[in-house]
Amino acid sequence: MANEGSILTAADLVGNGPHGDDPDMHGKFGLFGGRFVPEALIPALDEVAAVYEKAKNDAEFLREFDHLLRTYAGRPTTLTDVPRFGEQAGGARLVLKREDLTHTGAHKINNVLGQALITKRLGKKRVIAETGAGQHGVATATAAALLGLECVIYMGAVDCERQALNVARMKLLGATVVPVTNGSQTLKDAINEAFRDWVTNVDTTHYLFGTVAGPHPFPEMVRDFARIIGVEARRQMLELTGRLPDAVCAAVGGGSNAIGAFHAFIGDEGVQLHGYEAAGRGLHSGEHALTLTAGSVGVLHGARTYVLQDDEGQTIESHSISAGLDYPGVGPEHAWLKDSGRATYHGITDDEAMAAFSLLARTEGIIPAIESSHALAGALKLGRELGPEATILVNLSGRGDKDMGTAMKYFNL
Amino acid sequence: MTTLQTVFAKAKADNRAALVGYLPAGFPSKDGAIAAAAALVEAGCDVIEIGLPYSDPLLDGPTIQDAVHRALSNGTRIADVMRTVEGVAATGAATLVMTYWNPIDRYGAERFARDLANAGGVGTITPDLTPEESEPWRAASAAAGIDTVFLVAPSSTEQRIKAVVDCCTGFVYAASLMGVTGARETVNTAAEGLVARTRAHTDLPVCLGLGVGTGAQAAEVAAYADGVIVGSAFIRRLLDAPDEAAGRESAAALARDMAKGVRR
Numbered sequence: 031m032a033n034e035g036s037i038l039t040a041a042d043l044v045g046n047g048p049h050g051d052d053p054d055m056h057g058k059f060g061l062f063g064g065r066f067v068p069e070a071l072i073p074a075l076d077e078v079a080a081v082y083e084k085a086k087n088d089a090e091f092l093r094e095f096d097h098l099l100r101t102y103a104g105r106p107t108t109l110t111d112v113p114r115f116g117e118q119a120g121g122a123r124l125v126l127k128r129e130d131l132t133h134t135g136a137h138k139i140n141n142v143l144g145q146a147l148i149t150k151r152l153g154k155k156r157v158i159a160e161t162g163a164g165q166h167g168v169a170t171a172t173a174a175a176l177l178g179l180e181c182v183i184y185m186g187a188v189d190c191e192r193q194a195l196n197v198a199r200m201k202l203l204g205a206t207v208v209p210v211t212n213g214s215q216t217l218k219d220a221i222n223e224a225f226r227d228w229v230t231n232v233d234t235t236h237y238l239f240g241t242v243a244g245p246h247p248f249p250e251m252v253r254d255f256a257r258i259i260g261v262e263a264r265r266q267m268l269e270l271t272g273r274l275p276d277a278v279c280a281a282v283g284g285g286s287n288a289i290g291a292f293h294a295f296i297g298d299e300g301v302q303l304h305g306y307e308a309a310g311r312g313l314h315s316g317e318h319a320l321t322l323t324a325g326s327v328g329v330l331h332g333a334r335t336y337v338l339q340d341d342e343g344q345t346i347e348s349h350s351i352s353a354g355l356d357y358p359g360v361g362p363e364h365a366w367l368k369d370s371g372r373a374t375y376h377g378i379t380d381d382e383a384m385a386a387f388s389l390l391a392r393t394e395g396i397i398p399a400i401e402s403s404h405a406l407a408g409a410l411k412l413g414r415e416l417g418p419e420a421t422i423l424v425n426l427s428g429r430g431d432k433d434m435g436t437a438m439k440y441f442n443l
Numbered sequence: 444m445t446t447l448q449t450v451f452a453k454a455k456a457d458n459r460a461a462l463v464g465y466l467p468a469g470f471p472s473k474d475g476a477i478a479a480a481a482a483l484v485e486a487g488c489d490v491i492e493i494g495l496p497y498s499d500p501l502l503d504g505p506t507i508q509d510a511v512h513r514a515l516s517n518g519t520r521i522a523d524v525m526r527t528v529e530g531v532a533a534t535g536a537a538t539l540v541m542t543y544w545n546p547i548d549r550y551g552a553e554r555f556a557r558d559l560a561n562a563g564g565v566g567t568i569t570p571d572l573t574p575e576e577s578e579p580w581r582a583a584s585a586a587a588g589i590d591t592v593f594l595v596a597p598s599s600t601e602q603r604i605k606a607v608v609d610c611c612t613g614f615v616y617a618a619s620l621m622g623v624t625g626a627r628e629t630v631n632t633a634a635e636g637l638v639a640r641t642r643a644h645t646d647l648p649v650c651l652g653l654g655v656g657t658g659a660q661a662a663e664v665a666a667y668a669d670g671v672i673v674g675s676a677f678i679r680r681l682l683d684a685p686d687e688a689a690g691r692e693s694a695a696a697l698a699r700d701m702a703k704g705v706r707r
Contacts, residue, residue: 056575066544066571068502070596070621072603212508218499225501230622232598329545330499332571342521343549345498 042261043086043095043254053363057246057333060369062362065245067225067332074232079247081151086254091147098143099258102176103133105140106262109270109423114393115406119413122420125270126396127263127291129427134172136165136399136428137259137287138240144255146173149236156180156235160224162189162217162283163354163401164196165428166240171205173238181205184224186216189353196432214347217283217357221331241284242361245332249361256290263423264294275423276416277302281404282322282375283354285361287427292373302374305364306408308350309377319348321360322368322375330359336368351380351436352400354428376411378404384440386410387430399428400436444563445537447590447613450489451648451669460665460705462487463650464698465541465674466681467494468527469519470510475687477530479694483677484536486695487702490670491531492568495524495542502543502570504625506675509682521550525562532563539592539613541568544576552579556587566590566613574606581610592616595641597633608645614670615641619653626656626676635667658697661704671705673698 057063065075085091099105107128116124129137149157157179161167167183174181183200187209190197200207213219221244228237239248242256260278267275278295280288282305295301310318318324321336328337330345338346338358350356367373383400386407391397398406402425409424416422430437437443454461464483468476480491496514500507524540532538540559547555547569559567566589572580577593584591590613595604598621608615619634620627634651641649651664652672656679664671677694684690 064576065573066576067573068570068596068618069573069594069603069607070598070618072573073598073600212512213498222499222501226504226623229502232621326549328549329571331501337545339545339549341549343497343546344515 042258043092053246053250057250059363059366062335062365063246063249063333065332066329066334067245068229070229071232075245075247077152078148082148082247082251085148085151094147095144099140103139103143104131105258107131109263109266112390112394115390116413118389119410121418122413122416122422124409124413124422124424125267125275126424126426127259129259129287129425130398130402130429134165134169135431136169137256137290138166138169139172140258140290141240141252141255141286142166142169142173142238145236145238146177146179149179149238150177152236154234154236156231157238158182158184158224158227158235159238159240160217160220161185161240162220162356163352163399164189164193164200164432165354167205167207168196168199168203170238171200171203174205175203182227183207184210184220184227186214186220187211188215189217192436193353193432194435216353218345241286242289242363243284243331243333243335243359249333249363252286253289253293253363256286257293259287259290259425260292260294263291267423271421274298274301276420277304277412278423278425279304279306279405279409279412280425281355281401281427282307282360282364283319283357283401284359285364287425289361289363291425296372303367303372304408304412305373305375306378306404307375308352308355308404309379310349310351312379313377317349318377319350319355319357320377321358322364323377333362335362335365336360351383352404354399354401355404376408378407382407387437388441397430398426399430400433402427444532444565445535446565447490447537450537451614454489454669460668461489461650461670462661462698462702462705463490463492463670463672464488464677465492465494465672466677467496467507467510467514468524469496469514469517471513471681471687471690472517473519473523476527478687479681479691480531481534482691482695483698484531484534486698488536488698490537490539492539492541493524493527493531495521495540495546497543497546500543502623504623504675506678506682507624510678521546525558528559528562528564537565538563539566539568540564541570544569544572547580552583553586556583556589560587560589564589566592568592568616570594574610577610594618595637597621597631597637601640604641605644608641608647611645611647614648614650615645616672617641617649617651617668619651622653624653624675626679627654630654630660630663634664638668658700658704661701662707665705665707671701673701
């Protein structure tokens with residue numbers, strides 16, 4: 031890298047090789063991943079894969095991406111020790127990776143800036159995206175404004191209501207927000223509708239997919255753009271504590287912040303990787319988003335992965351107080367990490383997440399996103415298991431400003 | 444049981460295209476679907492595709508989404524799909540199932556192929572199963588003696604067309620346009636080119652679907668394709684009718700018009 035002060039190298043973007051953690055030529059992570067999409071989309075997916083493959087080995091692309099991450103997104107993000115919060119974690123040392131401090135308020139900006147640059151290289155002038163909590167939609171609308179792209183965001187009508195502030199932000203940024211009123215009216219249906227738009231307008235449009243799910247190459251490309259989270263955190267943990275953490279914790283919906291946090295640590299055998307899914311009102315209530323912990327292997331949104339489905343393969347609607355985790359599928363690399371045993375996945379209920387949300391605000395003066403609060407609640411439990419000598423890195427994937435409506439209702443504020 | 448090979452040979456002998464009608468199982472009701480498909484056959488459809496209602500139909504436009512949603516709401520399951528196939532096959536039409544991949548995957552490929560064959564079904568159309576992922580399904584289908592139909596699209600390269608047609612038996616489904624299912628004002632002009640490009644790679648019949656909604660459009664497509672596939676236009680008639688009998692008659696009237704179209 032010729033660029034002084036750069037934070038990103040090609041190795042940072044694509045990994046350091048020999049962990050065997052890249053998908054094969056068909057986008058398969060073991061049994062998982064692949065492409066289960068209409069034939070009409072195959073040429074577009076091939077084109078994205080080819081352009082990405084070229085870009086990630088192109089110094090000019092890396093320079094542009096690096097520049098945007100530093101001067102626009104606000105990277106590197108800091109680590110923050112949270113000792114008062116950690117008192118509730120059996121005295122374990124909890125350290126937060128502050129993705130909430132990025133521009134637009136969540137880690138989603140990392141992937142979006144990468145794909146926005148890919149969109150330019152594809153020669154396309156229009157981007158579409160799905161959004162659940164609205165953070166990916168806001169980040170996409172932001173990048174579209176920055177780069178002069180037309181932007182259409184599909185968002186479940188239920189999510190539009192519970193994340194009204196983000197709808198307003200997207201509109202202010204010049205995006206068109208389309209409320210999706212079919213099915214469960216949440217993220218799953220927003221993705222269906224975005225795919226319908228893409229297959230219709232694929233000549234002019236890039237589908238700026240927001241998570242590590244979907245057909246190849248999205249799981250790999252989105253992971254690579256999110257990977258900077260763990261790359262930075264790994265270096266910073268070594269600087270701060272002199273060693274690697276005992277565990278990394280992250281919330282898992284589609285799984286992009288978690289894979290971003292985990293990936294740089296996959297080769298570090300001593301570092302446990304823990305993902306926390308939304309247990310909603312509890313496993314036995316049937317109202318949850320426990321795709322990895324309670325789902326089964328199937329195909330959803332173009333990839334083979336774990337899915338919440340019935341005995342005949344119909345998708346079961348998920349539930350979570352957090353719109354960003356309210357998804358009945360998950361990225362195929364997480365399915366692979368689960369089955370290989372490298373990562374462990376757990377459920378956190380709405381109530382546990384909201385307790386952690388409140389606790390972090392009161393003990394540390396940081397209001398986390400409700401999504402991230404699932405990782406915080408998980409870290410509290412894990413700390414009590416691992417004991418006071420343990421150091422735990424928690425990916426604080428976003429900030430909670432967008433969640434004030436939900437918090438006002440939940441806590442009667 | 445009438446096979447696809449018989450249907451296309453007969454249509455060819457008559458110097459016309461085959462008419463292929465699509466309806467989801469369980470719509471407008473479980474029995475109503477069988478009656479409606481039988482009415483389409485009576486009116487001149489040679490082949491019927493029975494749709495397997497799926498919760499996430501990402502290649503379908505609003506009309507089929509609406510019908511499928513109703514089918515799922517009235518509790519339609521795979522056993523009902525098989526029963527529908529059995530009822531429709533008894534009319535003498537070659538009967539296929541059109542389904543997204545996950546329901547077959549979950550049910551078990553071998554079991555699904557066997558049950559479909561036992562119901563009198565002659566094959567499947569799987570719009571989200573690509574050649575790369577199709578091997579287990581082709582093996583199961585071959586073992587059960589049913590055909591496998593896959594789709595080519597206007598965006599398909601020559602290489603992709605070849606890969607797809609090499610996986611097809613029965614016929615090849617050419618999608619007329621880039622988009623989701625649903626009737627359109629005009630049939631995409633690129634469609635004829637796609638059929639010609641597909642023929643360069645296969646001797647199988649090539650049927651054209653997506654966006655065909657009138658007898659005149661059917662006639663236009665029949666001039667260059669071996670079969671004309673119609674779904675949303677029939678479903679629209681069923682959705683808009685005051686009751687099932689009226690819907691059936693309205694859909695049959697359209698099918699008669701289309702059947703004339705493919706004979707022009």
